[in-house]
Amino acid sequence: MGKVVLVTGVARQLGGRFVRRIQRDPEVDRVVAVDAVRPEHHLGGADFVQADIRQPTIARVLAESGADTVVHLDVTGTPLGGGRPSLKETNVIGTMQLLGACQKSPNIRRLVVKSSTNVYGSASRDPAVFTESTPPKSLPSGGFAKDTVEVEGYVRGFARRRPDVAVCVLRFANILGPAADSPLASYFALPVLPTVFGYDPRLQFVHEDDVIDVLRIGAHEPRRGTLNSGTFNIAGDGVLLLSQCSRRLGRPTVPLLLPAVTWAGSLMRTLGMSDFSPEQIRLLTHGRVVATDQMRETLGFTPKYSTAETFADFVRSRGPGLLPPETVARAVDRIAALPVPGSGHVPAHGAD
Structure with a gap:
């Protein structure tokens, strides 16, 4: 007999694609396929069970399914409904x-959990590159992180408690693509990108x-x-600076002092324009880069897309921005050349 795979979070595009x-x-x-919400997309020949994993009924669903493999995708930063508390x-x-x-099920042999590189946080004293064993300088204080x-x-x-079960935790960098549904994708969809003055963070996708x-x-x-x-960082090769992202999107940036960015983020959350959370503001201030050696050497996985190629595909799917990329590039260069007040240095910026 073949495997029986139970997948959570199937009402989202990513979960539906995996199913x-x-x-x-x-x-x-x-x-x-399990979710509290009936998906709008098709699930092929999968058996859909409408169940809320927050309720004890998930134990009955798991037992009746006879699943030997569980893929837990219902860990996300974007609500389908109900807001942040839900x-x-x-x-x-x-x-x-x-x-x-899963602990009570004698059938379970494999557990895969979708996690995020958000577990490392984003802080000024962070190492240049996080490995899977690097502890964060400061634990995330709220939100999805x-x-x-x-x-x-x-x-x-x-x-x-269940050493007989193979457990695989996948810490994904920011997921992008034509169907991406994430706070960062919503940020990049804004007509003008608010940024933190004096910072040009490194990002991975x-x-x-x-x-x-x-x-x-x-x-x-x-x-x-x-x-x-085991636990694995998952990211495409290379990094992009936020200034490079704005150029390739053709969207202008508005550099603001950190308190103003925080206020703007709160306003956008209130208006429902974007989930511009404090953790995302920290990412867009300090950035985050992770090592992927274990992904290649131990897990045996090599991504088809680099960080730059991932972002390029995302840009193609979103259409042109307000301005031609070359116009944005010139404006970003002029802004990046401005000295940071009180620092005596010029902010770093990247060229395409």
């Missing part, structure tokens, strides 16, 4: 309920196609010479 893809694998006999409950309480159900820290803590506890491929690797038995259990 449609994993059921085509010859090793998979059945896919059980999202936090799904991320944290939902994960606790799901892990409790704090959720992911809590989720990973519960997953580590589960792994200790991972393409949604690569996300699907690496989730498949985590859900299957490892190939010879690889080990698909």
